[in-house]
Amino acid sequence: MSPAPPRARLLGLLCAPLDACQGLLDLLLPPACGVCQALLDERREVLCPNCAAELEPLGGALCGRCGLPGADPCPACRGEPGPLSRLRSGWAYEGALQQAILRMKLGRRIELAEDLGARLAARALPGWEWQELELLAPIPLHPRRLHARGFNQAAVIARALARAHGLPLSLDHLVRTRATPEQARAQDRAARLANVRGAFAVRAGHPFAGRCVCLVDDVVTTGATLHAAAEALLAAGAREVRGLSVARTL
Ligand SMILES: [Zn+2]
Ligand SMILES: [Zn+2]
Numbered sequence: 001m002s003p004a005p006p007r008a009r010l011l012g013l014l015c016a017p018l019d020a021c022q023g024l025l026d027l028l029l030p031p032a033c034g035v036c037q038a039l040l041d042e043r044r045e046v047l048c049p050n051c052a053a054e055l056e057p058l059g060g061a062l063c064g065r066c067g068l069p070g071a072d073p074c075p076a077c078r079g080e081p082g083p084l085s086r087l088r089s090g091w092a093y094e095g096a097l098q099q100a101i102l103r104m105k106l107g108r109r110i111e112l113a114e115d116l117g118a119r120l121a122a123r124a125l126p127g128w129e130w131q132e133l134e135l136l137a138p139i140p141l142h143p144r145r146l147h148a149r150g151f152n153q154a155a156v157i158a159r160a161l162a163r164a165h166g167l168p169l170s171l172d173h174l175v176r177t178r179a180t181p182e183q184a185r186a187q188d189r190a191a192r193l194a195n196v197r198g199a200f201a202v203r204a205g206h207p208f209a210g211r212c213v214c215l216v217d218d219v220v221t222t223g224a225t226l227h228a229a230a231e232a233l234l235a236a237g238a239r240e241v242r243g244l245s246v247a248r249t250l
Contacts, residue, residue: 038050117158125244136214
């Protein structure tokens, strides 16, 4: 047998102590569920089977346009359809998923965003065809909020979706031009729309013109944020804008 090439030997030398460190880390800090802290069999898992089973799919009859459970089209979409041609979400924003998303944002748990993105990528969503999409674009954070949080959860989720489905990703062409206050839950849709209107712009040299672009976010509540971002993409020449989120407030 020929000796291993120098690069492989070097890698082996580097990895042996890393493996030992991983073993020690597992002993000192055993891998735990990102939500309930139950111990996990594998460090690469993020949610325990109980918490994963608690994710509530948005099933049954839903509006083909906005994805809300109920009539198709729903009364809102029949009245004023809005700029998003299709909006879907993986699960209801409640229980274990709500906990996971709050921990992800407040506790800077990037691995939770990666895990939720991978789960969403693997989910079959009604009326959703991945191959119809031409570009993914996460909802950007304002630079001040990005600095405070340390990462954009929507970008991490979008990266997982892009990887799973071989789709191109635009991370920095859609920008937030105005820091908007956190969307309060109590606000109605009109107030939220007014809050985010004109808060997005696209940079010169953007790739959106003529393409079917899918906006990605972690949670959709009234859809006002996606709505404002979609208007910016359409104004920049996007052919069609769809939206996808991990969770949806019902
Ligand atoms: Zn758990
Ligand atoms: Zn609808």
